[in-house]
Amino acid sequence: MDALAWNSNWAWSAPLIVLTVILHVIGLGIINERAIQIEAAVKNRRHFLFFFGLVMGITTLFVTVLHGIEASIWAVAYRLLGALPDTRDAVLYSLGAMTTYGHAGIFLAPHWRLMGALEALNGMMLFGLTTAFMFAIIQRIWPPGSEAWPPRIRWPKRKNPPIPRARLQPAGSVSHSAAERIDPSSAE
Numbered sequence: 001m002d003a004l005a006w007n008s009n010w011a012w013s014a015p016l017i018v019l020t021v022i023l024h025v026i027g028l029g030i031i032n033e034r035a036i037q038i039e040a041a042v043k044n045r046r047h048f049l050f051f052f053g054l055v056m057g058i059t060t061l062f063v064t065v066l067h068g069i070e071a072s073i074w075a076v077a078y079r080l081l082g083a084l085p086d087t088r089d090a091v092l093y094s095l096g097a098m099t100t101y102g103h104a105g106i107f108l109a110p111h112w113r114l115m116g117a118l119e120a121l122n123g124m125m126l127f128g129l130t131t132a133f134m135f136a137i138i139q140r141i142w143p144p145g146s147e148a149w150p151p152r153i154r155w156p157k158r159k160n161p162p163i164p165r166a167r168l169q170p171a172g173s174v175s176h177s178a179a180e181r182i183d184p185s186s187a188e
Contacts, residue, residue: 023073067130078115089106
């Protein structure tokens with residue numbers, strides 16, 4: 001790969017990486033605000049676990065859309081550069097590169113191939129941010145060692161069982177009933 005092609009790959013990829021990371025952080029912030037609002041509304045409800053699962057599912061859907069938008073930004077760049085022949089292939093290639101899945105049938109034009117690897121690097125950063133975000137939501141709702149888990153399940157307090165009479169007697173003495181339990185033939 002010649003120096004001009006190498007520099008062009010970096011010249012296009014670096015701003016795309018910065019743009020998608022900024023977009024991702026802003027998007028996660030907006031999703032977080034909505035999740036906090038919903039969490040506050042349902043936290044003390046009867047079926048909290050169901051609502052928490054629903055909030056996490058919706059959050060996952062929104063984050064997936066966010067990743068799709070970011071992959072589409074890269075796909076637009078590929079089309080503008082002529083690195084891929086059509087929009088469908090550009091989006092499919094971009095999603096494959098961003099997820100590091102790859103797609104065997106679609107390749108960038110030879111002088112733009114470094115850009116695909118840089119998109120994969122960008123995808124790893126974005127998915128790392130998403131993973132940290134999802135983990136933080138779970139930790140905020142159920143912090144380690146809190147009584148919030150299991151949610152809304154109140155286990156009855158266990159009373160101490162009564163101490164058997166045989167254990168209450170002084171050491172060395174044996175009650176008649178205890179002796180009978182040890183040797184039933186000693187009972188008269």
